[in-house]
Amino acid sequence: MKRREMITKMGALSLGFATPHLSKGEVLAAPYKVQKRKIETEILVVGGGTAGVVAAIQAGRAGTKTVLIESGSQLGGTTTTGGVSFPGIFHAWGKQIIGGIGWELVMDAVNLNDDILPNFSIIPDNKSVRHWRHQVTVNGSLYAMLAEEKCVEAGVDIHFYETPTEINFIKGKWKVKTVGKGIANEIICDQIIDCSGNAAAASIAGFPLLREADTQPGSFIFRIGGYDFESLDLSKIPKEYHARLRQNMLINEDVKVESSVNNFPPTVPYNYVYVHGADSSTAELHTKANIEGRASLLNLIRKLRTFPGCEKLKLVSAQPETVVRETFRIDGLYKITHEDYVSGKVFDDSLSYSFYPIDLHRDGQSIYQEFLKEDIVATIPLRALIPKNSQNFLVAGRCLSSDRLANSALRVQASCMGMGQAAAAAAVLAIKHSVTPADVPIGELKNMLKEHGGIVPEA
Amino acid sequence: MINSIKGLWIGIILILFCFENGDDIRYFQSSTIPIGDSMDIITVSIDDSQESHEIFLRRTSSGTPLRYFIELQTGICFDNKCRPLDIVIYWNITGRYLGFELLDGEFLSKYDHTPFTEKEYEELHHLLADPFLPLGNFEFEELVTIPDTVSHSVDGVSGATAKDVLEYVVEGAAYTTHKLWNVVHGPIREQVMRLTESSFDPFLFRKILQSTDQSDRTWALERVSLLSELDDAVIEALIGVFHEEEYFQSYLLLKSLSSHQLESEDLQLKLFDLVGKVDQSIENLIFDKLADASHLSPAVVDHSISILKDLTGAQLVRLLKLYSHHRVKKAELLGELSRIIPHENKYVDNQVLQFLKKNSDSFD
Numbered sequence: 001m002k003r004r005e006m007i008t009k010m011g012a013l014s015l016g017f018a019t020p021h022l023s024k025g026e027v028l029a030a031p032y033k034v035q036k037r038k039i040e041t042e043i044l045v046v047g048g049g050t051a052g053v054v055a056a057i058q059a060g061r062a063g064t065k066t067v068l069i070e071s072g073s074q075l076g077g078t079t080t081t082g083g084v085s086f087p088g089i090f091h092a093w094g095k096q097i098i099g100g101i102g103w104e105l106v107m108d109a110v111n112l113n114d115d116i117l118p119n120f121s122i123i124p125d126n127k128s129v130r131h132w133r134h135q136v137t138v139n140g141s142l143y144a145m146l147a148e149e150k151c152v153e154a155g156v157d158i159h160f161y162e163t164p165t166e167i168n169f170i171k172g173k174w175k176v177k178t179v180g181k182g183i184a185n186e187i188i189c190d191q192i193i194d195c196s197g198n199a200a201a202a203s204i205a206g207f208p209l210l211r212e213a214d215t216q217p218g219s220f221i222f223r224i225g226g227y228d229f230e231s232l233d234l235s236k237i238p239k240e241y242h243a244r245l246r247q248n249m250l251i252n253e254d255v256k257v258e259s260s261v262n263n264f265p266p267t268v269p270y271n272y273v274y275v276h277g278a279d280s281s282t283a284e285l286h287t288k289a290n291i292e293g294r295a296s297l298l299n300l301i302r303k304l305r306t307f308p309g310c311e312k313l314k315l316v317s318a319q320p321e322t323v324v325r326e327t328f329r330i331d332g333l334y335k336i337t338h339e340d341y342v343s344g345k346v347f348d349d350s351l352s353y354s355f356y357p358i359d360l361h362r363d364g365q366s367i368y369q370e371f372l373k374e375d376i377v378a379t380i381p382l383r384a385l386i387p388k389n390s391q392n393f394l395v396a397g398r399c400l401s402s403d404r405l406a407n408s409a410l411r412v413q414a415s416c417m418g419m420g421q422a423a424a425a426a427a428v429l430a431i432k433h434s435v436t437p438a439d440v441p442i443g444e445l446k447n448m449l450k451e452h453g454g455i456v457p458e459a
Numbered sequence: 460m461i462n463s464i465k466g467l468w469i470g471i472i473l474i475l476f477c478f479e480n481g482d483d484i485r486y487f488q489s490s491t492i493p494i495g496d497s498m499d500i501i502t503v504s505i506d507d508s509q510e511s512h513e514i515f516l517r518r519t520s521s522g523t524p525l526r527y528f529i530e531l532q533t534g535i536c537f538d539n540k541c542r543p544l545d546i547v548i549y550w551n552i553t554g555r556y557l558g559f560e561l562l563d564g565e566f567l568s569k570y571d572h573t574p575f576t577e578k579e580y581e582e583l584h585h586l587l588a589d590p591f592l593p594l595g596n597f598e599f600e601e602l603v604t605i606p607d608t609v610s611h612s613v614d615g616v617s618g619a620t621a622k623d624v625l626e627y628v629v630e631g632a633a634y635t636t637h638k639l640w641n642v643v644h645g646p647i648r649e650q651v652m653r654l655t656e657s658s659f660d661p662f663l664f665r666k667i668l669q670s671t672d673q674s675d676r677t678w679a680l681e682r683v684s685l686l687s688e689l690d691d692a693v694i695e696a697l698i699g700v701f702h703e704e705e706y707f708q709s710y711l712l713l714k715s716l717s718s719h720q721l722e723s724e725d726l727q728l729k730l731f732d733l734v735g736k737v738d739q740s741i742e743n744l745i746f747d748k749l750a751d752a753s754h755l756s757p758a759v760v761d762h763s764i765s766i767l768k769d770l771t772g773a774q775l776v777r778l779l780k781l782y783s784h785h786r787v788k789k790a791e792l793l794g795e796l797s798r799i800i801p802h803e804n805k806y807v808d809n810q811v812l813q814f815l816k817k818n819s820d821s822f823d
Contacts (some may be wrong), residue, residue, distance in 0.1 A: 008465060041769065059778075060806055061772070061773070061804075061806050062806070063803070063804035063806045063807070063808075064805075091706065091707075095704075096703075096706040096738065096740055099738065099739060099740040100739070104740075104743060107740075107743065107744075111747065116709065117619065117710060119707055120678065120706060120707040121673050121674075121677060121705060121707045121708060122591075122674075128589050128591040128593070128625065128627070129591050154806060155805075159609055188807065253695035287795035291625050323567075450739075451771045451772070451773060452739075452772065452773055453738075453740060453743070455738075
């Protein structure tokens, strides 16, 4: 073979290694390249969970250009991905106290699933009728889809699988760098609403956060079946496992009754194992919480199957994530205190209500609960949603400015929905008046909330 | 006081009436309809598979039911000695527990043979009035630890009542409490409700709706579909429910209205007229219910078009969805909507434009 011929053949051979043989219909994909985009919007909502969904819909319905970034694959957060498909509490002392977009979502999910509301006219006495019996069972998957539909209808630009990495305030605008699968965006916006639950955006933007040395445990939620609780001989099963077996007996379908008059969920419609120190604020920590939750559940299932009557016990479902109760809180213009909460203090800038007992899960061993006295309903002032020394920045959800005991009650879903709507309305008006949210006209803000169904505390 | 006048099964409106008439003991709470001058009694038999009972109904001469009662004869045992107990138990026409009577020197006593004190009678009355006690979830044997030697002396072991149910029974009288509670909230209650349903008419509906006990009103609202016709007085009473701004009552009422009832133009019009006058959560329920109707009455369509310009953005968007659902297409609607845009709210503007785009080819 001549030298020239050999080189030609070697070239063809090397090309053969680099270029795959294409079958009919196949094309060669372009090399992986991160798509970089610059996006301009008026409001950026970080986190599409319980508060973020409501905030985004409110902002969109108020006519504001809105982007919502969510690190997961669906909306709803704790209510959907976390598995706490049991939001509450929307009613107190015979009156509805949280309405608006959050309640609209809940009702749409209830109606589309032929569920029945609990009888809110019967007031829990926390003896024969416990407080959680006013929570509403929803179909989590349905809720996620309805939330998405409402966001889309409101014109919200939803970005799944995206998370912020840099946030800077430059010449009156926020510049937010985000990354996600194959994307690296720069989002320029007037207002940020941090609904991440962990105050992630606030932290990236440089605002100081508060945290307890020992946080409450998270929960990994699941459902089990394949056994008949009624026929179990509980005397042969250690007491610590009774609740695990009993609590999962009744799921959504089972609590439906012919009459809505006494239609209270007889038990919480899901089951969980505690995950101590669960933290969702970074990928590494959330991964750890998920692995621990799943390992704990596996151990539980193996143990339960050793008990008489539970030999065929099955795992019916397990959530994709460990749900977290407590991580970071902002240091806000006002910190809601335990005393504010249990006395139902109404502030001039109170924008929404909160009604849940003080509910601190201590060491995963016991729960400290303190019920609100008759006719008391706590309120959430605008200032608790604004980090100190910030401009054009709000938070909504469990990371609001509050002391630990107040936060243990404020963190629940209905309260977070109310906060989400309030924060978004404040952001909308801040843009309208070219002021920072702390300076929006409170009367106008309250009117906007009422127009969109919000229930605003009156002094 | 949010809660001051709200009716409850338990707690604050439990009005205790204790009559000591000679040797008789009576505990009552208020009934929906006070006793009339003229009444007769009918009896109905019920067989709940364990025991057979005769239910007595007191009613007015015109046939309006007032209350039901049974004369319960059962055995209460102490230390292997039983004696009969005669007690009269009363129910309201809505199935709500009303009270009890012990006649002719009859009395209740505890495991140690001590007669009930007045406080214990009141406690029992209070417990019986609470339909949410967990007593129905348990067999009596589950409530107590029964030593083999006294297995038939149920109240005799009341001292060993399981700790977590102590608050649901009169101390020392677990069996008596459990037995009576399960009679009060058992099959007889279901039967008396069915009896009232059989004579449910607009007059009785409105009477029950006037009850000071909210559970009575809830009972009536849940059965509104039993009314074959909604007369003016009933519709007026129904609309009054929405003005109370009690979310659950409004929800229940709308949920209970039948599709036949919803065909009433007057009802539809009065429901729509509530828009802007009640909380938005209730407004949304009304829009949803009107969407359930087989058709939207022309009067509602005309009225809604006339107020379009006065609606908030949120109300307008809801109404457009209602129009879309019922395929409302009127030239007047097109004209009114055209006058609304451009709307200051881009979202509302977009919703109106989408509606017009979708429907512009097919308007009258």
